[in-house]
Amino acid sequence: MTPVITAVLLLLAGFLALGVWVSFSLFAVGIGALTIFRDMPVGRVLSQSFWNSTTGTELLALPLFILMAEILFRTKLAEKLFAGLAPWTASLPGGMAHVNVLGCSLFAAVSGSSAATTVTVGRITLKELLARGYDKRLLMGSLAGAGTLGFLIPPSVIMIIYGVLAEQSILRLFLAGLVPGVALALCYMIYIGVWSKLRADLVPVETRVFTWRDRIAGLLELLPVFLLITFVLGSMYGGIASPTEGAAIGVLGAIIVSIAQRTFSPATLWEALMASVRTTSMIGLIIAGAVFLSVAMGYLGIPRFVASTVAGMDLSPLMLILMLLLIYVLLGCVLEGLSIIVMTLPITLPLIVAAGFDPIWFGVFLILVVELAQITPPVGFNLFVIQSITGEKLSRIAYATVPFFLITLAFTIFxxxxxxxxxxxxxxxxxRR
Structure with a gap:
């Protein structure tokens, strides 16, 4: 079995090193492995797997949530978030630097995307806060860390993907991510507050005094976000809508927000639709490739072999999960988060279930690991997003992100x-559903 596993890993590494798309690499490795090591109708297995993996009703929510995020990206929601949160954060230790965390948390609850959260919030907050004299390193680090909350706070696109691949309830996954998402955001805010007290030069003295009238006016600016969160998540958790129906409600809400803010036009809607098609097609191909590779590995007996090998190591459940955490952190240095999940899940999920861990909990664990990958050089996607906004060197951004990487890692262990x-x-x- 070792030669088979070695061949599969070498094939996959070779395709990725050549720059072949992740989805095509997964298909190619599955086809190559079955052709070389098994005498079976590969075409039939591929077509059956492709059809089954792309026609599930659970996947219908995916393009709708992506479309919702694309529409909101083209609105004035980020400006409204800053205007609404500034009066409430100015008097906190750390001042308006908390807007990065709170803004990302709120936008994550209506977008489901880490990249969309980071770029939408960052393009407004960085400019505004730098003009006020806030430390650039603190701002870049907090934005990179808080931007990853788009994966953890529901509705999360990557949670939908995990739910489909792991055959778990998407609604329960959304519920599972809610408390950890809020708790991790609080951890970031505590760090900002404590560090700003230790380093007074990081945060300027706020000269403007915000009154309660300003704070109430700020809440009115945040009203569209709160209404979207209430209608989308409330409809799902209240049993009124399924995840797909909740996503459709979100798209309608995003269009209403766009019209109310006078940013809606046929041209912007077309841009959002085309961007959604591109993203959905990419993710759909990756899912189909991952499912096919999983089927191929099942025929090759790789998951059974790995499971029996790990069982022979006589690891405790705690040692197993800590070993997986180390492996995932290392993988995050060379792969982006979605690739990590789809490539490893066929092997790790059976191990986790056999060790007695809950698959819903493991979904949250994996999301946290993916968050680490988002801010780990050299391929951390959030680092590139912030570089596109600031023009800073990637090394400076990565250095600024270190405290938030360590906080996320400690939270994952917790x-x-x-x-x-x-x-x-x-x-x-x-x-109810």
């Missing part, structure tokens, strides 16, 4: 020891 942080809501909230 959730291993306190799994109820992720499982409390899924186990105690009754869902």
């Amino acid at each position: 959730i291993i020891f306190v799994p109820q942080l992720a499982l409390f809501l899924p186990e105690n909230v009754s869902l």
